[in-house]
Amino acid sequence: MKKLEGKQVGVAAARSADAISSLIINNGGSPKVFSIQGEQLLNEEISRSNISELLSRPFDYVLLTTGIGAKTLEQAAEQLGLVPDFIDKLGHTKLAIRGSKTLKWLKQHSLTTSIEAEDGTMENLLNKLSEESNGGKQVFLQAYNEDDASLKGKLEELGYTVYLSKPYQYRNPDRETLNSLQKQITNRTLDAVIFTSKTQVQNLFLEGSTAQKELMEAFNEDVLAVAVGKVTAKRLESYGVSNVFQPTDPKMGRMVVELANFYDVKRNEASRP
The missing domain is CATH 3.40.50.10090 (Rossmann fold)
Structure with missing residues (x-):
């Protein structure tokens, strides 16, 4: 079994979305791209x-x-x-x-x-x-x-x-794409969401959005927020997201590999008697 098998992983990036998606697929996961960086x-x-x-x-x-x-x-x-x-x-x-x-x-x-x-x-x-x-x-x-x-x-x-x-x-991202990502997070249909910039985080938690509290709760309970580096992680934390996954080195490849290892460890722990 590949380490991300059965995992639905949202990708909020734009320019690096294809590369990240390929890495997720190579590790057995299913990427779902929601490019909310904005033009x-x-x-x-x-x-x-x-x-x-x-x-x-x-x-x-x-x-x-x-x-x-x-x-x-x-x-x-x-x-x-x-x-x-x-x-x-x-x-x-x-x-x-x-x-x-x-x-x-x-x-x-x-x-x-x-x-x-x-x-x-x-x-x-x-x-x-x-x-x-x-x-x-x-x-x-x-x-x-x-x-x-x-x-x-x-x-x-x-x-x-x-x-x-x-x-x-x-420019602000496409509203339909943004709404779709927000809905899939709050409905817990994604296992994780990858963010590669603080701009993506800011766009997700739009000021005045009624979904802000629901998004925070979903991330802290069921959906893993993944940040490529400290700047992105700090912006997630500023919106009340306390459980943020970061790679040991702020690189796209390292991020997906360590995310896969994280889920593999969790799966092995859950299978132990």
């Missing part, structure tokens, strides 16, 4: 304006929170014919970084960090920046969602002057 929208005009501000103003730190954001700013610089100036500016400015994909982008351009969130969370990065602030320092902050105002405010409380860059954002 990514690039703010091209805003990004070009952000590049102009970055190159024309002195900044003590550039804070990059996502790999997509860094790439989008690079594309804007390319449209303006300013990629060398953009990379040179980053090379001569202290870089505060969150996320493995952001680090990967930096390495592609031979850039190094001054401050890095080892656990991939903004909390860790803010704690380190709190030790650096002497008041009046200028920060270029790349963000993308409703957390941007909160993050900007926290940096300002630490004494930083913040320029907010929002090179992209996400």
